[in-house]
Amino acid sequence: MDGGDDDDVLGEISNNEANFKILGEIHSFTAVAGTPNSTTSLGWKLFNNSDFLLPDIVEINSSGCYVYHFLDEDEGPTDEGQVHNFPSVHFKKNVSLPVDMSDYEITNASIQSLFNASVDINVDAPGDSVDFSAIWDSATFYVEIADLANSYSFRVAEYKTRTLGQNIGPILSMTDTLMQNVSENDLITAINLALEKDPDHSNFTIILGIDIYCEDNIGTGGGDEDRWNYLIIKTCDLTFSYQKRIDKFTSLSINQESNSISGENIQIINANINFNYSIDQAWPTNLSTFSEIRILINNNTYKDTLLLSSASTTYQPAKLGGFEVTSLIVKDVNITTSIQIFLANSFDLDKNITIFIDDVYFYISYIILKPEVNIFPLVIGLSTGIVVLITGFILYQVHFKYPKMVRKVKKLNKKIKKGKKLKPIELNTRDLIIKNNISKQKQFLIIEQEKSIEFKNFKEE
Amino acid sequence: MAKGFVITKWTEDQGLVVYHRYPENLTVDLDDMMRIFYAHITGAGEAGNVLVRLEKTKSNVSSYFTGMESTTPLMINLMLELGEDPEMFGEAVISEINKNILQYMQKMTENVGESYEITKELTAYMKDALLLLERLKNLSKEQRMAQIFSSERARTILEMLQERAYSRGELRTLIEEKTGRFISNLEIALDPFIKTDIIKQDWIEGDSDITLFLLSDFTVMRVPAEKLIENAKKNLPTPELATKYMKKVSEFLNAYEPNFEDNMKVALNMINPDKYDFITLFRERAYPINKIPKGPGEKFDEIRAFLKSLEDDNILTLIKDKTGIDWVFLLTDPVAYTFYPEYLIENIRRDISEKKIEKKTAIKHLELLEQVYKK
Numbered sequence: 001m002d003g004g005d006d007d008d009v010l011g012e013i014s015n016n017e018a019n020f021k022i023l024g025e026i027h028s029f030t031a032v033a034g035t036p037n038s039t040t041s042l043g044w045k046l047f048n049n050s051d052f053l054l055p056d057i058v059e060i061n062s063s064g065c066y067v068y069h070f071l072d073e074d075e076g077p078t079d080e081g082q083v084h085n086f087p088s089v090h091f092k093k094n095v096s097l098p099v100d101m102s103d104y105e106i107t108n109a110s111i112q113s114l115f116n117a118s119v120d121i122n123v124d125a126p127g128d129s130v131d132f133s134a135i136w137d138s139a140t141f142y143v144e145i146a147d148l149a150n151s152y153s154f155r156v157a158e159y160k161t162r163t164l165g166q167n168i169g170p171i172l173s174m175t176d177t178l179m180q181n182v183s184e185n186d187l188i189t190a191i192n193l194a195l196e197k198d199p200d201h202s203n204f205t206i207i208l209g210i211d212i213y214c215e216d217n218i219g220t221g222g223g224d225e226d227r228w229n230y231l232i233i234k235t236c237d238l239t240f241s242y243q244k245r246i247d248k249f250t251s252l253s254i255n256q257e258s259n260s261i262s263g264e265n266i267q268i269i270n271a272n273i274n275f276n277y278s279i280d281q282a283w284p285t286n287l288s289t290f291s292e293i294r295i296l297i298n299n300n301t302y303k304d305t306l307l308l309s310s311a312s313t314t315y316q317p318a319k320l321g322g323f324e325v326t327s328l329i330v331k332d333v334n335i336t337t338s339i340q341i342f343l344a345n346s347f348d349l350d351k352n353i354t355i356f357i358d359d360v361y362f363y364i365s366y367i368i369l370k371p372e373v374n375i376f377p378l379v380i381g382l383s384t385g386i387v388v389l390i391t392g393f394i395l396y397q398v399h400f401k402y403p404k405m406v407r408k409v410k411k412l413n414k415k416i417k418k419g420k421k422l423k424p425i426e427l428n429t430r431d432l433i434i435k436n437n438i439s440k441q442k443q444f445l446i447i448e449q450e451k452s453i454e455f456k457n458f459k460e461e
Numbered sequence: 462m463a464k465g466f467v468i469t470k471w472t473e474d475q476g477l478v479v480y481h482r483y484p485e486n487l488t489v490d491l492d493d494m495m496r497i498f499y500a501h502i503t504g505a506g507e508a509g510n511v512l513v514r515l516e517k518t519k520s521n522v523s524s525y526f527t528g529m530e531s532t533t534p535l536m537i538n539l540m541l542e543l544g545e546d547p548e549m550f551g552e553a554v555i556s557e558i559n560k561n562i563l564q565y566m567q568k569m570t571e572n573v574g575e576s577y578e579i580t581k582e583l584t585a586y587m588k589d590a591l592l593l594l595e596r597l598k599n600l601s602k603e604q605r606m607a608q609i610f611s612s613e614r615a616r617t618i619l620e621m622l623q624e625r626a627y628s629r630g631e632l633r634t635l636i637e638e639k640t641g642r643f644i645s646n647l648e649i650a651l652d653p654f655i656k657t658d659i660i661k662q663d664w665i666e667g668d669s670d671i672t673l674f675l676l677s678d679f680t681v682m683r684v685p686a687e688k689l690i691e692n693a694k695k696n697l698p699t700p701e702l703a704t705k706y707m708k709k710v711s712e713f714l715n716a717y718e719p720n721f722e723d724n725m726k727v728a729l730n731m732i733n734p735d736k737y738d739f740i741t742l743f744r745e746r747a748y749p750i751n752k753i754p755k756g757p758g759e760k761f762d763e764i765r766a767f768l769k770s771l772e773d774d775n776i777l778t779l780i781k782d783k784t785g786i787d788w789v790f791l792l793t794d795p796v797a798y799t800f801y802p803e804y805l806i807e808n809i810r811r812d813i814s815e816k817k818i819e820k821k822t823a824i825k826h827l828e829l830l831e832q833v834y835k836k
Binding site (some may be wrong): 126127152153162163169170174177183186189193276321403405406408409410413414416417422424425427428429430433434437438441442444452 | 516
């Protein structure tokens with residue numbers, strides 16, 4: 001196999017037929033479910049959030065990740081209670097997947113986190129009568145996904161209270177409230193990024209966090225007090241599904257080596273190969289349109305291939321009359337024939353697919369003759385021609401194939417990558433692009449008017 | 462879907478009272494209304510808009526307040542689902558609805574004897590407004606662009622990204638600073654940009670935030686109505702009408718120089734679903750005024766009003782045929798003209814030379830610009 005991933009395929013010969021298996025899988029995984037440290041969500045531990053002080057009481061109990069905090073600015077002989085105005089706590093759990101996820105693709109994911117909160121009326125929220133205010137008191141509940149070293153973390157759900165503690169109402173509690181999630185795509189990206197950092201691509205950390213912010217809202221008559229009776233992250237459910245990622249350029253072959261055709265006076269006049277092929281289910285064309293069956297002679301690929309999408313569930317011949325592969329037969333070397341399944345792009349596959357090959361035949365016809373013609377000048381001429389063609393082809397592929405604008409983009413990108421000095425590039429400004437379009441539209445109108453006059457004159461004639 | 466409208470008024474003796482609601486079975490919690498009221502009056506109590514999230518009724522409320530200085534302080538509350546944001550419909554549309562509701566309220570104050578009839582009219586208007594909001598969620602690509610153009614916040618986002626790529630966090634901060642308005646949900650603000658393929662969101666390795674890249678640009682403008690001109694070239698609908706039409710179009714477009722006010726006028730016509738239906742109809746051919754296809758339940762007077770407003774904005778024009786019947790033509794075709802933002806290539810060169818952006822951001826942006834270029 002050249003390139004790709006040999007874990008993605010399995011080849012075997014049984015019942016006198018070759019079986020090419022492409023190995024797909026689908027799994028669903030529940031990273032956490034329910035209340036932290038209940039039987040369905042074990043392994044949560046408590047941590048400081050960086051340098052922030054912890055709230056007064058933090059614990060994981062039967063209600064979930066629990067916090068109690070009371071800010072009393074007057075606390076202590078020198079009002080040192082003020083340092084407790086922005087406490088925070090993290091609850092973490094490491095999650096391990098049973099597989100190396102670099103071979104899999106997460107196809108869907110969901111997260112749901114509930115919290116409960118209760119505060120005293122002294123917690124201040126917009127609308128309350130206070131001496132001064134800016135951003136008010138608040139508690140922020142959140143869920144983050146991080147790598148094991150916690151060097152990068154991505155917030156995937158959050159809820160910051162805004163009205164909790166409001167005197168009108170009053171609003172002093174919140175029951176079983178859902179945090180607001182990021183989009184499913186962002187959630188998947190966060191899990192992928194965390195897994196990327198892990199050498200085994202199978203471990204990451206879930207962080208549940210509670211930040212409390214107590215603003216100093218009292219100007220006179222003593223210090224501010226904010227009592228947070230309880231802030232609880234009650235449940236956190238994170239589940240996702242993943243499918244096997246079949247890597248591009250994965251290939252699988254059956255090979256046969258046969259003797260060489262040797263002798264100066266031998267001329268090969270025809271080589272023809274054919275076989276029957278079938279598939280156990282329709283090929284998922286939408287996932288991989290250009291995956292194909294190839295024929296290789298001595299590692300040279302024959303120009304015609306069979307798209308896997310053309311395979312049916314009953315045996316059919318690869319080509320009526322077979323493939324004419326004479327050009328690939330070289331004298332004096334052993335002839336190695338391969339039939340190869342080639343997967344052209346990466347895709348996710350949720351089940352196995354088998355391709356069958358049977359009744360392979362390969363005929364070579366040759367004649368023996370005496371070479372008399374001096375073909376040296378012809379060879380030189382042809383070689384020069386080929387060199388010119390290849391140079392032209394390469395220049396076209398790397399340069400002229402692209403429109404002028406793309407060439408400018410590519411050139412600048414190359415210079416930036418190499419750290420070269422960058423000269424200003426002459427391009428149309430936004431205003432000029434719009435102005436040019438208006439001129440074009442006016443020009444269109446003039447041309448159409450002229451055509452209209454011509455048309456009328458013609459009709460009158 | 463928007464749930465309905467609640468109009469409340471504040472009086473010295475009664476406090477806050479619900480004045481009118483639509484639909485009639487819409488649940489209104491007076492505590493919730495007080496919360497919204499407080500959100501308005503915190504500070505100077507001036508006229509303006511707030512967006513309030515109500516947990517209890519699981520609603521977002523886009524609320525307009527006439528201010529404590531007005532004769533009768535009124536709040537017009539548009540009750541939305543939790544996932545909805547007024548920006549989804551465009552601030553211009555919501556302002557227009559609020560303005561019209563206020564006119565009904567004004568009429569009611571001035572003609573107390575007719576208040577029953579006016580209330581009936583107001584109810585019918587609110588019903589239509591909710592229908593309009595629902596239709597605004599299913600805009601075409603060019604209408605979404607017009608919506609971006611007509612919104613100050615979206616326009617500011619576009620202008621920022623015309624300069625360079627920004628992370629979502631940076632963009633949010635800069636937009637809030639520039640517009641002085643809090644962005645409650647950046648996802649919703651970016652939604653029309655993503656749906657129209659104007660921007661792409663992507664991670665750059667090593668960054669903790671997603672970066673936003675402008676990959677296509679547009680402006681709203683007028684162009685000749687291509688199909689109608691093709692028809693006129695063939696003397697359609699009649700030789701006389703074709704000549705008159707070409708003359709009118711030439712006169713208008715030769716003098717046409719786009720400017721912000723005119724572009725805004727064009728954009729507002731495009732985002733109005735009823736007017737947009739007429740624009741797309743007249744893009745195909747001209748119609749005699751008495752043969753314009755009518756929608757179910759549409760009355761001729763209503764059609765006439767839409768046509769008049771489009772004519773006033775120089776989008777439609779009426780030309781009389783020999784028999785004296787008016788034919789309706791598209792004078793100019795309002796379009797969102799999209800183009801490749803080639804100027805960004807020079808911006809990226811300038812920014813990297815002046816160290817305003819990181820190398821990896823420049824490389825990523827150039828790679829994306831290379832991928833989207835079509836010729």
